Amino acid sequence: MKSPQTVRLPIRLFKPSLGEAEIQNIRKAFEHAWLGAGPMVEQFEQAWSGYIGRRHTVALNSCTAALHMALGAHGFPSGSRVLVPAITFVSTAHAALYNGFEPVFVDVDYTTLTMDPEDLDRKAAQKSCVAVIPVHFGGQPACMQAINEVAKRRRLLVIEDCANCAGGCYGGLKLGAWGDLACFSFEEKKNMTTGDGGCICFDADDLLPRFRRFRWLGIDRDTWKRAQLSQDTDEAGGRHWYYEVSEIGFKFSMNDLAAAVGLAQLERLDGMNRTRAQLIAVYMEGLKLSRIAIPAFPYRLEESAYWLFMIRVPASCRDRLARFLRTRQIATGVHFMPIPLHPLYSQHRIGVEVALRAWEELLTLPLHPDLTPTDIAYIVDSIQDFERGAA
Ligand SMILES: *Cc1c(COP(=O)(O)O)cnc(C)c1O
Numbered sequence: 001m002k003s004p005q006t007v008r009l010p011i012r013l014f015k016p017s018l019g020e021a022e023i024q025n026i027r028k029a030f031e032h033a034w035l036g037a038g039p040m041v042e043q044f045e046q047a048w049s050g051y052i053g054r055r056h057t058v059a060l061n062s063c064t065a066a067l068h069m070a071l072g073a074h075g076f077p078s079g080s081r082v083l084v085p086a087i088t089f090v091s092t093a094h095a096a097l098y099n100g101f102e103p104v105f106v107d108v109d110y111t112t113l114t115m116d117p118e119d120l121d122r123k124a125a126q127k128s129c130v131a132v133i134p135v136h137f138g139g140q141p142a143c144m145q146a147i148n149e150v151a152k153r154r155r156l157l158v159i160e161d162c163a164n165c166a167g168g169c170y171g172g173l174k175l176g177a178w179g180d181l182a183c184f185s186f187e188e189k190k191n192m193t194t195g196d197g198g199c200i201c202f203d204a205d206d207l208l209p210r211f212r213r214f215r216w217l218g219i220d221r222d223t224w225k226r227a228q229l230s231q232d233t234d235e236a237g238g239r240h241w242y243y244e245v246s247e248i249g250f251k252f253s254m255n256d257l258a259a260a261v262g263l264a265q266l267e268r269l270d271g272m273n274r275t276r277a278q279l280i281a282v283y284m285e286g287l288k289l290s291r292i293a294i295p296a297f298p299y300r301l302e303e304s305a306y307w308l309f310m311i312r313v314p315a316s317c318r319d320r321l322a323r324f325l326r327t328r329q330i331a332t333g334v335h336f337m338p339i340p341l342h343p344l345y346s347q348h349r350i351g352v353e354v355a356l357r358a359w360e361e362l363l364t365l366p367l368h369p370d371l372t373p374t375d376i377a378y379i380v381d382s383i384q385d386f387e388r389g390a391a
Pocket of ligand 1 (some may be wrong): 061062063064065086091092135161163164184185186187195200264
């Protein structure tokens with residue numbers, strides 16, 4: 001962690017941490033002159049599987065695509081129900097709608113702000129529930145033991161939404177190794193980035209060819225493999241160009257340019273997560289004496305990989321505090337407005353009372369690896385100025 005003495009304003013809420021290694025890898029992709037889905041994507045997939053500890057990874061252009069595919073590959077009948085937490089990014093619920101399924105919103109636990117296993121058990125009792133998508137919200141692990149127990153009893157597929165927690169562990173096991181499938185995001189703001197990108201991880205061998213077809217319009221063989229095959233004389237009897245489509249697929253692949261950045265970012269992921277944890281520790285120490293701001297999660301910095309540093313402040317002063325911090329050139333955010341508050345999901349506004357109360361108190365403060373303890377001290381001082389009535 002760098003510690004210069006001056007604060008550089010404005011302070012961004014998120015910022016990808018990029019360096020020479022990423023540029024070196026992009027140069028390799030340029031030299032190879034293959035920027036589409038190719039060998040670097042495969043290299044990234046192998047590295048990611050090893051890192052998370054799962055048999056397979058299929059790299060994609062977003063976590064939204066991963067969630068869409070993760071639900072779509074099992075032949076669930078249309079109208080099936082999928083359980084998702086009330087507080088998450090809209091992609092988690094959209095995954096159900098993309099597939100013609102109905103999202104069922106599970107309330108959050110007030111302390112962890114992640115899916116409440118008791119409410120899950122209650123709501124999963126209705127008929128046609130086929131899957132649950134717990135979200136490790138902001139990096140705070142969902143209660144996976146309890147959720148897996150409910151899922152087993154009620155025969156639900158478990159898809160972990162790991163968009164916020166790449167590199168985090170829970171109970172000594174990597175997040176993303178707890179469910180049947182796990183979806184990660186490498187969008188610009190997340191724990192690590194490929195610009196836009198994502199992947200899906202799992203162990204079941206039979207899902208691998210399905211997901212590979214799904215991400216490539218239903219085509220049963222990758223273009224770059226066919227290109228390679230055409231170099232090898234006589235392979236496939238001169239019919240290296242042949243492929244078949246027997247079901248509809250999407251255009252969801254990751255490309256080599258993104259994978260080049262991803263390979264470099266993966267090397268640095270643990271280090272970036274450690275820096276985030278150190279910065280959160282500085283925040284927590286600084287906010288100890290605050291009367292209005294408390295850390296939103298029971299942050300467990302040794303194990304988890306947090307994407308968000310959030311505080312809870314009385315709902316009556318949250319927006320005023322956000323405005324005040326803006327005058328100090330400090331960006332803030334709110335993650336996330338409960339999904340049933342969006343017009344698209346307005347018929348689902350019942351049964352998520354904790355979420356509807358809790359989100360009004362949440363404010364996200366800047367967190368990214370290029371911040372310094374001096375920056376955090378400036379943010380904490382500004383919050384204290386607000387408390388002293390300087391607003
Ligand atoms: C960011 C995010 C996603 C979507 O990720 P993309 O890669 O941008 O599609 C899904 N779920 C959660 C919880 C997220 O925060």
